[in-house]
Amino acid sequence: MRTSTSVAILGGGASGLTLARTLVDLGFTRIVVFEREAEVGGKSCTIDIDGRPHDLGATMGVPIDYRHVQRFSREANLATTPFPIEQHYRLAEGREVSPDPRTLPRVLAQAAAYVAMHARSWRGDLHRADPQLFAPWSEVVERHGLGDASRRMLCYRTGYGYGFDDEVPAVMYASLIRPQTLLGLAVGSPFMWRTGTQPIWKALATRLSCQIEVRTATPVTRIVRDGGVVVYSRGRRERFDRLAIACDPRSVLGILDGNAAERRWFSQVRTYPYSTFACEVEGLAPGRESVGYIDDNMSRDRVGHPMAWVKRYANQDIYVFHLFAPADLRDAELTRRIAGDVERLGGRLVSVRASRRWDFFPHFPSAFMRAGGLAEIDQWQGHRHTYLIGEVLSFATMARVSEHAVGFAHRMARESTGVTATARMAS
Numbered sequence: 001m002r003t004s005t006s007v008a009i010l011g012g013g014a015s016g017l018t019l020a021r022t023l024v025d026l027g028f029t030r031i032v033v034f035e036r037e038a039e040v041g042g043k044s045c046t047i048d049i050d051g052r053p054h055d056l057g058a059t060m061g062v063p064i065d066y067r068h069v070q071r072f073s074r075e076a077n078l079a080t081t082p083f084p085i086e087q088h089y090r091l092a093e094g095r096e097v098s099p100d101p102r103t104l105p106r107v108l109a110q111a112a113a114y115v116a117m118h119a120r121s122w123r124g125d126l127h128r129a130d131p132q133l134f135a136p137w138s139e140v141v142e143r144h145g146l147g148d149a150s151r152r153m154l155c156y157r158t159g160y161g162y163g164f165d166d167e168v169p170a171v172m173y174a175s176l177i178r179p180q181t182l183l184g185l186a187v188g189s190p191f192m193w194r195t196g197t198q199p200i201w202k203a204l205a206t207r208l209s210c211q212i213e214v215r216t217a218t219p220v221t222r223i224v225r226d227g228g229v230v231v232y233s234r235g236r237r238e239r240f241d242r243l244a245i246a247c248d249p250r251s252v253l254g255i256l257d258g259n260a261a262e263r264r265w266f267s268q269v270r271t272y273p274y275s276t277f278a279c280e281v282e283g284l285a286p287g288r289e290s291v292g293y294i295d296d297n298m299s300r301d302r303v304g305h306p307m308a309w310v311k312r313y314a315n316q317d318i319y320v321f322h323l324f325a326p327a328d329l330r331d332a333e334l335t336r337r338i339a340g341d342v343e344r345l346g347g348r349l350v351s352v353r354a355s356r357r358w359d360f361f362p363h364f365p366s367a368f369m370r371a372g373g374l375a376e377i378d379q380w381q382g383h384r385h386t387y388l389i390g391e392v393l394s395f396a397t398m399a400r401v402s403e404h405a406v407g408f409a410h411r412m413a414r415e416s417t418g419v420t421a422t423a424r425m426a427s
């Protein structure tokens with residue numbers, strides 16, 4: 001069914017583009033995606049080093065779990081390749097280490113207990129979860145006796161920038177690791193895209209451009225809601241029926257005519273300063289693809305040290321290191337720390353080829369969730385013509401933000417029935 005309801009989408013990352021695509025599928029024809037950067041993709045950021053793609057942001061996917069993302073990548077004929085074998089390293093020992101096999105039965109039993117807890121407590125959305133999941137993950141681990149399994153998975157939380165167990169609400173990690181994620185890992189292996197992840201979103205934007213407008217290099221500088229939505233960008237003033245915020249809502253505080261509740265909610269968002277460094281390294285994992293986790297760097301006292309690396313190609317010695325990167329640690333200091341740790345593991349940092357800083361993993365804190373903040377936001381959705389989607393209400397992976405956007409497109413379509421198309425897109 002075609003609808004003339006017009007929608008402004010703020011952000012051309014995985015969330016905004018999935019929303020746009022689903023709304024188009026549902027019959028929306030008047031959509032503009034606003035992206036401030038020169039290219040779409042947001043945290044799916046792929047660069048070229050010596051003729052080969054490397055991801056500085058989103059990298060890997062999991063079978064079954066990445067349904068929508070895989071649909072888009074299949075439509076664009078983008079092939080995947082297995083994620084390299086993951087290995088753990090300890091600086092203290094200066095070498096690769098294997099998990100203690102004696103803990104395996106406990107890990108498996110605890111994984112089963114986690115799945116059972118998930119089935120009881122996760123109700124399909126962050127705000128619907130059992131409130132005990134609003135506690136920090138470490139409290140939930142303690143209460144349910146999940147310590148061994150949790151330690152085994154630390155690399156997928158802290159190691160990839162998803163914060164610290166004593167801070168991050170358990171519901172966020174419950175959103176990351178679902179039974180379907182474990183099933184996907186049991187029946188297949190994690191994968192990455194041969195082209196990197198950004199081309200998935202560039203290809204989707206290109207296909208969408210036949211039907212709607214996807215405007216890059218177009219930062220939205222002001223939004224006023226006055227019976228509709230007025231969006232200001234690059235000297236233009238345009239009117240829409242609906243606004244979808246598809247980026248970190250804290251970053252729109254300065255441009256949105258937020259009321260007291262919106263300002264209170266959005267200012268609660270927390271992130272960690274994070275960074276990825278693509279480096280040429282000799283001797284660490286020569287002649288093979290490699291994913292390495294430096295387990296003893298995954299703690300607060302080791303912030304600024306590399307926790308994980310991805311080496312995509314056997315015959316190219318480029319390693320993308322992942323690390324927390326507080327603003328007071330300059331790139332030179334981070335480089336020094338990477339070099340020192342690489343050396344302790346028997347390698348040599350030759351040069352830094354590219355780096356990128358991120359405000360990563362936007363999420364609401366436990367206190368906000370416990371005070372009912374998520375439920376308040378859910379009730380507000382659609383009021384003042386505005387919807388919020390993305391990482392803070394799902395989790396910071398392409399899979400989670402995409403499925404969240406698909407769900408919201410359906411909700412917007414239901415709630416748009418009967419909307420008078422007051423909007424006139426005028427320049």
Ligand SMILES: Cc1cc2nc3c(=O)[nH]c(=O)nc-3n(C[C@H](O)[C@H](O)[C@H](O)COP(=O)(O)OP(=O)(O)OC[C@H]3O[C@@H](n4cnc5c(N)ncnc54)[C@H](O)[C@@H]3O)c2cc1C
Nearest residue numbers: 011013014015036042043057058059060220247396397398
């Ligand atoms: C280092 C790193 C590694 C990661 N690894 C993985 C991984 O392996 N697998 C995985 O699935 N996910 C991974 N992720 C997470 C994943 O990339 C993100 O969760 C997902 O891409 C978020 O998409 P989004 O559209 O919600 O937000 P974003 O990608 O942040 O997109 C928001 C967009 O809004 C734009 N914007 C903001 N303000 C304005 C404005 N005023 N006007 C116009 N545009 C604006 C921004 O420029 C941006 O493009 C990783 C992320 C990082 C940083």
